[in-house]
Amino acid sequence: MAQDKKVEAITARDVDFAQWFTDVCKKAELVDYSSIKGMFIYRPYGYAIWENIQRLMDAEFKKTGAENVYMPMLIPESLLQKEKDHVEGFAPECAWVTMGGSEKLEERYCIRPTSETLFCDHFHDIIHSWRDLPKMYNQWCSVLRWEKTSRPFLRHREFLWQEGHTMHATAEEAREETQRMLEIYAKFCEDVLAMPVIRGRKTDKEKFNGAEETYTIECMMHDKKALQSGTSHYFGDGFAKAFDIHFTDKNNQQAYPHQTSWGASTRLIGGIIMTHGDDDGLVLPPRIAPVQVVVVPVAQQKEGVVEAATGLYNTLLEAGVRAKIDTSDRSLGWKCAEYEMRGVPVRVEIGPRDMAEGNCCLVRSDTGEKTVIKSVELTETVRRLLDDIHANMYAMAKKNLDENTFDLNTWEEVKEMIDTKGGFAKTKWCGALECELAMKEKAGVSSRCMPFAQSGTTGKCPVCGKECTTDIYWGVAY
RNA sequence: CCGGGUGUAGCGAAGUUGGUAUCGCGCCACAUUUGGGAUGUGGAGACCGCGCGUUCGAGCCGCGCCACUCGGACCA
Numbered sequence: 001m002a003q004d005k006k007v008e009a010i011t012a013r014d015v016d017f018a019q020w021f022t023d024v025c026k027k028a029e030l031v032d033y034s035s036i037k038g039m040f041i042y043r044p045y046g047y048a049i050w051e052n053i054q055r056l057m058d059a060e061f062k063k064t065g066a067e068n069v070y071m072p073m074l075i076p077e078s079l080l081q082k083e084k085d086h087v088e089g090f091a092p093e094c095a096w097v098t099m100g101g102s103e104k105l106e107e108r109y110c111i112r113p114t115s116e117t118l119f120c121d122h123f124h125d126i127i128h129s130w131r132d133l134p135k136m137y138n139q140w141c142s143v144l145r146w147e148k149t150s151r152p153f154l155r156h157r158e159f160l161w162q163e164g165h166t167m168h169a170t171a172e173e174a175r176e177e178t179q180r181m182l183e184i185y186a187k188f189c190e191d192v193l194a195m196p197v198i199r200g201r202k203t204d205k206e207k208f209n210g211a212e213e214t215y216t217i218e219c220m221m222h223d224k225k226a227l228q229s230g231t232s233h234y235f236g237d238g239f240a241k242a243f244d245i246h247f248t249d250k251n252n253q254q255a256y257p258h259q260t261s262w263g264a265s266t267r268l269i270g271g272i273i274m275t276h277g278d279d280d281g282l283v284l285p286p287r288i289a290p291v292q293v294v295v296v297p298v299a300q301q302k303e304g305v306v307e308a309a310t311g312l313y314n315t316l317l318e319a320g321v322r323a324k325i326d327t328s329d330r331s332l333g334w335k336c337a338e339y340e341m342r343g344v345p346v347r348v349e350i351g352p353r354d355m356a357e358g359n360c361c362l363v364r365s366d367t368g369e370k371t372v373i374k375s376v377e378l379t380e381t382v383r384r385l386l387d388d389i390h391a392n393m394y395a396m397a398k399k400n401l402d403e404n405t406f407d408l409n410t411w412e413e414v415k416e417m418i419d420t421k422g423g424f425a426k427t428k429w430c431g432a433l434e435c436e437l438a439m440k441e442k443a444g445v446s447s448r449c450m451p452f453a454q455s456g457t458t459g460k461c462p463v464c465g466k467e468c469t470t471d472i473y474w475g476v477a478y
Numbered sequence: 479c480c481g482g483g484u485g486u487a488g489c490g491a492a493g494u495u496g497g498u499a500u501c502g503c504g505c506c507a508c509a510u511u512u513g514g515g516a517u518g519u520g521g522a523g524a525c526c527g528c529g530c531g532u533u534c535g536a537g538c539c540g541c542g543c544c545a546c547u548c549g550g551a552c553c554a
Contacts, residue, residue, distance in 0.1 A: 298513050333514035
């Protein structure tokens with residue numbers, strides 16, 4: 001019966017993945033819809049996940065020397081238009097401010113879809129000497145893109161993100177920065193979010209507007225579709241030239257600096273949900289979970305139970321564990337189901353029977369497994385368990401990725417795979433745009449990335465059959 | 479943006495030939511309960527997505543808009 005109730009509350013994951021995702025977002029109280037299409041309300045539990053992402057990522061950025069700044073949210077149209085490829089890419093999804101109070105503005109302002117142009121305008125003013133470099137700036141903000149369709153976390157019109165913008169004296173140094181930041185995103189996904197990633201480079205078709213090279217980390221969701229989870233761009237000196245940013249180098253020569261930008265967004269939360277969630281709802285990676293352990297007293301009206309539970313709770317807090325205790329008058333069953341739905345990694349149950357023997361019961365959210373332990377060993381066991389859960393969640397996601405990635409040779413094979421079971425196809429690619437477009441047209445997949453880990457072997461392009469060496473991943477993307 | 483579907487209480491739904499709206503869950507109070515979404519009694523809660531029109535009268539009919547959703551195109 002209890003099982004039936006849960007299934008009733010949330011659509012079964014493998015019956016309708018899209019509906020399951022929406023149900024989880026709503027029922028776990030991560031987000032709510034606002035009155036404007038594509039603009040979402042981040043509720044406390046959802047925002048708390050973002051705060052944890054911010055806190056942990058920000059620390060990594062700062063280790064590299066990045067500094068946080070904040071730029072205006074409006075971009076004068078003339079500024080946006082300075083770099084041709086960039087404006088062409090973003091113009092279709094810009095929202096514009098045309099009025100100031102009751103006055104029509106002389107020049108309309110774009111609400112930032114990304115801030116390269118604003119940073120460049122500023123860099124123009126502050127970079128004059130080789131001593132001014134590198135400049136490594138980052139900002140946490142929201143951006144606006146007038147998307148036609150929207151889904152919680154995956155595609156918002158306004159979404160929260162961070163955007164790093166850096167300027168370097170040499171191309172080599174900028175390239176290193178691009179790689180360094182991509183690796184930070186990759187490690188973050190693996191070590192904090194328990195999401196395995198494929199690191200690689202985007203094709204020219206898929207790269208960021210105005211960039212010379214775009215690097216990406218691609219994750220596989222439980223439904224075998226791809227989620228681009230972080231990107232890092234190398235711009236060369238294109239923007240520097242467009243914005244007339246130059247400096248005097250050590251040899252007293254005028255030079256253009258080389259630029260990068262890198263970003264990750266609240267889309268990561270969508271990734272967490274779609275990678276780890278199950279039929280009971282969310283399953284949160286322990287290192288990002290707003291509540292890591294919830295203490296639930298059993299038969300709490302009995303003498304001493306609440307006190308014993310509170311004791312465990314305080315022990316956890318003192319040990320630095322993000323803990324919560326629920327002494328509300330909800331039934332035990334309700335509480336169990338509720339915290340499973342919210343994906344709290346570990347639940348501690350303690351009732352009269354456990355107390356009599358100095359025990360408590362630990363339940364892990366990833367497997368549902370219950371273990372009775374001595375209460376005095378709580379902190380140590382919980383710490384180990386949280387690490388175990390992380391490792392297990394990563395392993396399960398890695399298994400999903402590995403088992404659904406296929407080495408294929410022709411576009412027909414790719415189509416067959418996508419139409420029947422879904423997954424990533426790994427093939428060779430000749431590098432021609434026509435072949436890339438044909439894969440979309442014929443097989444229904446887009447290129448995800450050319451992985452850094454190249455095999456070095458020779459094979460045939462799945463479309464034109466030409467001999468080539470480049471390995472590339474294809475998939476259906478969010 | 480194109481095509482299909484849907485908007486009635488916090489959620490899920492019913493609503494007859496047009497007559498100001500019903501049910502379940504949830505919510506609140508009290509009591510009894512509590513080792514996997516408890517039970518009883520009582521109570522509150524809806525400008526029927528928004529606007530305009532037709533009509534003596536619209537949840538229901540017409541037009542427009544907004545939002546959600548599923549495909550497609552586009553995009554992080």
